[in-house]
Amino acid sequence: MRSFLLLAFTLLALPLHAAQLTVELANGIHTWDTSQLLKHPQARDIDIVGDVSYKRSMHYRAVPVAVLLEGVKQDNHLLVIATDGFAAQMLAAPLLQTTEARAWLAIEDPAHPWPGLGADKPSAGPFYLVWTGPKSSGISPEQWPYAVAEIRLQASVAERFPALLPDRALAKDDPVNKGFALFQNNCLACHRLNGAGDAQLGPDLNMPHNPTEYFAADYLKLYIRNPQNLRQWPQAKMPAITTEVLSDDELDQVVAYLKHMAGRKAEHL
Structure with missing residues (x-):
């Protein structure tokens, strides 16, 4: 005892x-x-x-x-x-x-x-x-x-996940390449793209469909700025991305990268 x-x-x-x-x-x-x-x-x-x-x-x-x-x-x-x-x-x-x-x-x-x-x-x-x-x-x-x-x-994201890379023919200062850098810092922690990435939290942003393919006009940017402005969902995990985090120009660059990658889906690389 x-x-x-x-x-x-x-x-x-x-x-x-x-x-x-x-x-x-x-x-x-x-x-x-x-x-x-x-x-x-x-x-x-x-x-x-x-x-x-x-x-x-x-x-x-x-x-x-x-x-x-x-x-x-x-x-x-x-x-x-x-x-x-x-x-x-x-x-x-x-x-x-x-x-x-x-x-x-x-x-x-x-x-x-x-x-x-x-x-x-x-x-x-x-x-x-x-x-x-x-x-x-x-x-x-x-x-x-x-x-x-x-x-x-x-190793760097570019080395580990070539499926994330934009077309190498683009200039280094092209908005798409700038958007890729911003995507790594602000999106890749939650999302994958073309099945590439480490995150397990959010959906893939290119497979089977890229959000630029199904969001009309500027609704994708509205959604990124604050998902609750587009879909009221108390349990949603995605935070609002304010202009303090991404300026309007930077948000345009992220969307440019996503739109570019819609033409570079994994099965076509």
Whole structure:
């Protein structure tokens, strides 16, 4: 009986929501659990003004993302994967910098869980990539992935997914190529195109049909700006893409890329 009670007490004392982060780099695979990160020598208490996910100021225990990326170089590419299928493609340079915008991995303490992101929704934990001073480096909302499970060193999107590439005959400064760069930063975290990409959250944007093929006139841009303006759906996951994230010219470039790719479906490449 005494052994049984001791075991029961031990199980009750364990964190209810302890989690593990996997960081896959050139020098191997590293794993960190919640308690290790909370006790990390560089862990700090930080305040985030205007948190992208919570839409208000938040306080976190966090470690600089840079300390988890040993050996990563400025021009490397990283994939930040969330438990819900969100997969953010990120250049390493902003994650490594220690001035201006600075990236932090916020850690949810099981003893003090964060609030839900909405009614009947889970929190942003167990790990959440947040930024101090994001406006100084033009950090977009897609660069704030929450429910993070893994950070992985990868080749560039263009190298890994040639099915995403526009026609190579286009000039480097063509609006389609500019739209491709914007698509990588703002759309590829949720969507695939031609079956290519890492995300599991949103639908493919070219197979079997490209949205430029079935949205009339400027309704596609209206939908991107705010999906609720076109289809009222309380459970919709796609956020509004404001002019602070994509200017009108940039939105035109993204649509130009999508329209171009409608003629480059996977079966024709």
